Each structure stands twice: as structure tokens, then as C-alpha cells.
Amino acid sequence: MSIKWAALAQTAGASFVITVAVVTVFALGVLALSRREAALEAGRSGAEGAASGRGTLALAGASVCFAACAGVVLYGLSLIAG
Amino acid sequence: MEHITFLVAVVIITALAFDFTNGFHDTANAMATSIATGALKPKVAVTIAAVLNFAGAFLSVKVASTISGGIVNEKAGIQPSIIFAALVGAILWNLLTWLRGLPSSSSHALYGGLIGATVVGVGLHGVNFATVLSKIVIPAVASPIVAGLASWGATKLAYLLTRKTDEKTSDKGFRKGQMFSASLISLAHGTNDAQKTMGIITLALVSAGALHKGATPPVWVIASAGAAIALGTYMGGWRIIRSMGSGLADIRPPQGLASETAAATVILTSSSMGYGLSTTQVCSGGIMGAGLGGRNPRLNWGMARRMVYTWGLTLPAAAVVAGLAAVIVDQGTWGVAVVGTALVAGSGAMYLVSRRQPVHAGNVNDVTPVETTEVTPAAGTPAATVPTPASTTVAA
Incomplete structure (x- = not known):
């Protein structure tokens, strides 16, 4: 009887890395969204230009993060259906 | 259809009953933390889970071709009587653990049932113990630990990254994310677990000669297996949802x-x-890791310990019940009738006991765990009329 320890360790390692990566990217997205809200807040209380620039940048960053997460979810779906 | 004997009909009905218990036992896996953090309203959560479990059943029939994944030697002669005994063991164990609000593995209950019934019906050589060790026991030990570690690390990082944000805003984001992660678990569950039932029904039909060998499950089998697991999921298994969602740790949206x-x-x-x-086990491990990784690391160790004991007991307990059932079923039609009656009576009794202290969508987030004292399962008393000291470890 041979137990494939390497495959087991690989699965465990991959699971750990993917989980941490996905949640990190998602948290960055959440962070960017809250920055955007802060920027919008600043925009309302004067300092128009700079604040709206920062707001757009933050929104773009959040979109990238959430798109990446959506990509992982789609890959997960393809694994389920596969 | 005239080939379908009494026993095969009983197996099909029992398989669907098992599928139903599998559904309500496992709703908690996907939805417990979403319900606990308020990401989804309880009724909405179970509806989504039910729909996705049903959809999942249609996604793949890959697993259905081997119901046991090589754990028992299916060619050596899995008779419908053995499958029936296995299902009886699995259902009774599922109901008992549900009554006590303990999440246990429906798959392990089924595997245990198959092993027990096979040992009695075919003999020890019918079970591939090496496969049991490498495909079930080792992953069963490793997977909750891996999920726990990953979840612990991810929780730490999520809190670190969002420490300067407004908690209300970030919680809203994390709750939205939970909808997707919970849905993915539901879909994966439907695909995996509904297929096991399809596999069992298909095997029974093949053994009765109603289908040729190597046939894929007919559409009515896929649809009824999907419907049974979806219906079970919709029923909610609220006792287990409460244990996992608020009984184990105080779960906030980033942790969820x-x-x-x-x-x-x-x-x-x-x-x-x-x-x-x-x-x-994976979901429970994840929740434990998240509980320990949170801002106020806290885990209800009593509950955690009980869950781990239950995991260890699931396979052997289902095996013993199934083995016993196999002995009686072997006596012929009256044996099947006796075991069937015992199954219905046992299930009914456990349902009646559960009514004494019902848990439903309305009180699922209350902090008092359903099951609070260390009574033995045999005592069968729903011991939760006493307010629990355990609730002190669970923040409101």
C-alpha cells in the first residue's frame, strides 16, 4: 500500500495558498472601495479635483480585485462541472 | 419496469430518504456562517442552497459511476440488500447527529454503512481497507486542519488589510463576497452528494436487470436525486446551522x-x-480557524471537541448499525420489512424528540446551542432546557 504523501502535501499547500490569495485580493478590493468612499466624502467637503481622481483610481483598483476573484469563482465552477 | 422487485423499490425509496437527510444535514456547511453574519436571511439562504443543490445534481454524473470510489469491491457482489442495510445505518446516524445538533459527515455515514454491510454480507475481503485509509481516513484528518489553517491565515490578513477602514463599509463588502463563496459550496455539494444517491439507485437498477451494466443514470434518477437533496436542504437542518454558525465561534463577516x-x-x-x-469537516475546520484568527480569538472548545468525537464515531457507528441491519435483511423479505419498520420507527421517534425543543429559521441565531450536556446518545434526552454555561464563550 502506498500513500501518495507528495500529492497530499501538494493539495494541502495549493489549498492554503489559493485561500489566502483570494481572501487577500478580496480584502484589497474592500479596502479600495472604502478608500473611494472616503475620497467621495472628501470631494463633497471641498478639494474637488484631487479627491475625485483618487476616487476613480480606488474604484479601478477595486474592480480589478473583484474581477480577479470572479475569475477564481468561474474556474471553481468549471472544476465542479468538469 | 416490471423487473423492479420489492427490494429494489425499497432501496430506491431509502436512497432518496438518505439523500433528503444528506440535504438537511449539510445545509449548514454552505450557509451557517452566511446566516450568522447576516449576509443572507435564513430563509433566503436555504432557498439559494436548495436551488444550487438541485442545479448541481445536473452538472455531472462522473462520481455516480462508482458509488464507493473503490472502498468496497463493487464487483464482488454488492447486492441490493447490502445497499439497503448501508443506507439504514447512514440515515439513522445522520438523524441522531442532527438531533444533537452536531455536524457529521453524510459521506462518512454512507461509507461506514457500506463497509459494515459489506463485511457482514460479503466478508472482510469485500472491503479495500488500503483505499479506506488513503482515500478517507487520511484526508478526513488532514482536510479540516488544512481548511482551518488556511482560514486562520486568511482571516488574519483580511483583518490586517482592512484595519483602517470603516467596519460598517468593509463588513458590507465581505457579506457580499460571502454570497458567492457560500453558493460555490452549495453547488459543489449538490454535484458531489446527489451523485452518490444517483449511483446507488443506478446500481440497484442494474442489479435488477432494469438497466444494462455501465449505464449512466437515467434522467428520472438524476431529477429525483436532485429534488430529494434540494428538498432536504430547504428544510434547513436548523439545529446544525445554529451549532456551526453561532455555537462554535462568534463569526464576523471577514471571518465568514x-x-x-x-x-x-x-x-x-x-x-x-x-x-x-x-x-x-472541511467547513467546520474552516469555521474553527476563522474563530481563532479573529480580533478576539475565541472558540467554544467544548463544542469543537464534541464535533471531532462525532467525526471519529461516524464511520464505525454507521458501520455497526448497517452490519446489524445486513444480518436481519439477509433473512429474506420479512427481514427487509423488519429493518424498514425499524428505520421508520427510529426516524419518527427522533423527529418527535426534536419537537420538544425545535430550532427553526426564527431562532437559529440564538446563542444557546441546542445540545449542551454530555449525555450519551442512548439517553436520547434533548438536554437543552437548562440554559447553558457554554454560551458564555459565545458572544452575543
């Missing part, structure tokens, strides 16, 4: 997202590597 992501990842990576692990 981390634990669900960890669970979904571990389930998908391992099933693509061919390990048949327990969704229940």
Missing part, C-alpha cells in the same frame, strides 16, 4: 468569507485530485 473561501478551495482542489473528503 475566509472560512467559506477556505472550505470551497479545499473541497474543489481535493476533489479534482481525487480525494473524497467530507464537506462537513
Whole structure:
């Protein structure tokens, strides 16, 4: 009887890395969204230009993060259906 | 259809009954933390889970071709009587653990049932113990630990990254994310677990000669298996949802997202590597990790310990019940009738006991765990009329 320890360790390692990566990217997205809200807040209380620039940048960053997460979810779906 | 004997008909009905218990036992896996953090309203959560479990049943029939994944030697002669005995063991164990609000693995209950019934009906050589060790026991020990570690790390990082944000805003984001992670778990669950029932029914039909060998499940089998698991899921298994969602740790949205992501990842990576692990154990491990990784690391160790004991007991307990059932079923039609009656009576009794202290969508987030004292299962008393000291470890 041979137990494939390497495959087991690989699965465990991959699971750990993917989980941490996905949640990190998602948290960055959440962070960017809250920055955007802060920027919008600043925009309302004067300092128009700079604040709206920062707001757009933050929104773009959040979109990238959430798109990446959506990509992982789609890959997960393809694994389920596969 | 005239080929379908009495026994095969009984097997099909019992398989669907098992599928139903599997559904309500495992709703908690995907939805417990979403309900606890308020990401989804309880009724909405179970509806989504039910729909996705049903949809999942239609996604793939890959697993259905081997119901046991090589654990028992299916060619050596799995008779419908053995399958029936296995299902009886699995259902009774599922109901008993549900009554006590303990999440246990429906898959392990089924595997245990198959092993017990096979040992009695065919003999020890009918079971591939090496496969049991490498495909079930080792992943069963490793997967909750991996999910727990991943979830712990992810929780820490999520809190670190969002420490300067307004908690209300970030919680809203994490709750949205939970909808996706929970849905993914539900879909994966439907695909995996509904297929097991399809496999069982198909095998029974093949053994009766109603289908040719190697046939894929007919559409009515896929649809009825999907419907049974979806119906079970919709019923909610609220006792287990409460234990996992608020009985184990105080789960906030970032922790909910981390634990669900960890669970979904571990389930998908391992099933693509061919390990048949327990969704229940992975999800519970994820919740424990998230609980310990949070701002106020806290875990209800009493509950955690009880869950781990239950995991260890699931396979042997289901095996013993199934073995006993196999002995009686072997006596012929009257044996089947006796076991069937015992199954119905046992299930009914456990349902009646559960009514004494019902848990439903309305009180699922209350902090008092259903099951609070260390009574033995045999005592069967729902001991939760006494307010629990355990609730002190669970923040409101």
C-alpha cells in the first residue's frame, strides 16, 4: 500500500495558498472601495479635483480585485462541472 | 419496469430518504456562517442552497459511476440488500447527529454503512481497507486542519488589510463576497452528494436487470436525486446551522468569507485530485480557524471537541448499525420489512424528540446551542432546557 504523501502535501499547500490569495485580493478590493468612499466624502467637503481622481483610481483598483476573484469563482465552477 | 422487485423499490425509496437527510444535514456547511453574519436571511439562504443543490445534481454524473470510489469491491457482489442495510445505518446516524445538533459527515455515514454491510454480507475481503485509509481516513484528518489553517491565515490578513477602514463599509463588502463563496459550496455539494444517491439507485437498477451494466443514470434518477437533496436542504437542518454558525465561534463577516473561501478551495482542489473528503469537516475546520484568527480569538472548545468525537464515531457507528441491519435483511423479505419498520420507527421517534425543543429559521441565531450536556446518545434526552454555561464563550 502506498500513500501518495507528495500529492497530499501538494493539495494541502495549493489549498492554503489559493485561500489566502483570494481572501487577500478580496480584502484589497474592500479596502479600495472604502478608500473611494472616503475620497467621495472628501470631494463633497471641498478639494474637488484631487479627491475625485483618487476616487476613480480606488474604484479601478477595486474592480480589478473583484474581477480577479470572479475569475477564481468561474474556474471553481468549471472544476465542479468538469 | 416490471423487473423492479420489492427490494429494489425499497432501496430506491431509502436512497432518496438518505439523500433528503444528506440535504438537511449539510445545509449548514454552505450557509451557517452566511446566516450568522447576516449576509443572507435564513430563509433566503436555504432557498439559494436548495436551488444550487438541485442545479448541481445536473452538472455531472462522473462520481455516480462508482458509488464507493473503490472502498468496497463493487464487483464482488454488492447486492441490493447490502445497499439497503448501508443506507439504514447512514440515515439513522445522520438523524441522531442532527438531533444533537452536531455536524457529521453524510459521506462518512454512507461509507461506514457500506463497509459494515459489506463485511457482514460479503466478508472482510469485500472491503479495500488500503483505499479506506488513503482515500478517507487520511484526508478526513488532514482536510479540516488544512481548511482551518488556511482560514486562520486568511482571516488574519483580511483583518490586517482592512484595519483602517470603516467596519460598517468593509463588513458590507465581505457579506457580499460571502454570497458567492457560500453558493460555490452549495453547488459543489449538490454535484458531489446527489451523485452518490444517483449511483446507488443506478446500481440497484442494474442489479435488477432494469438497466444494462455501465449505464449512466437515467434522467428520472438524476431529477429525483436532485429534488430529494434540494428538498432536504430547504428544510434547513436548523439545529446544525445554529451549532456551526453561532455555537462554535462568534463569526464576523471577514471571518465568514475566509472560512467559506477556505472550505470551497479545499473541497474543489481535493476533489479534482481525487480525494473524497467530507464537506462537513472541511467547513467546520474552516469555521474553527476563522474563530481563532479573529480580533478576539475565541472558540467554544467544548463544542469543537464534541464535533471531532462525532467525526471519529461516524464511520464505525454507521458501520455497526448497517452490519446489524445486513444480518436481519439477509433473512429474506420479512427481514427487509423488519429493518424498514425499524428505520421508520427510529426516524419518527427522533423527529418527535426534536419537537420538544425545535430550532427553526426564527431562532437559529440564538446563542444557546441546542445540545449542551454530555449525555450519551442512548439517553436520547434533548438536554437543552437548562440554559447553558457554554454560551458564555459565545458572544452575543
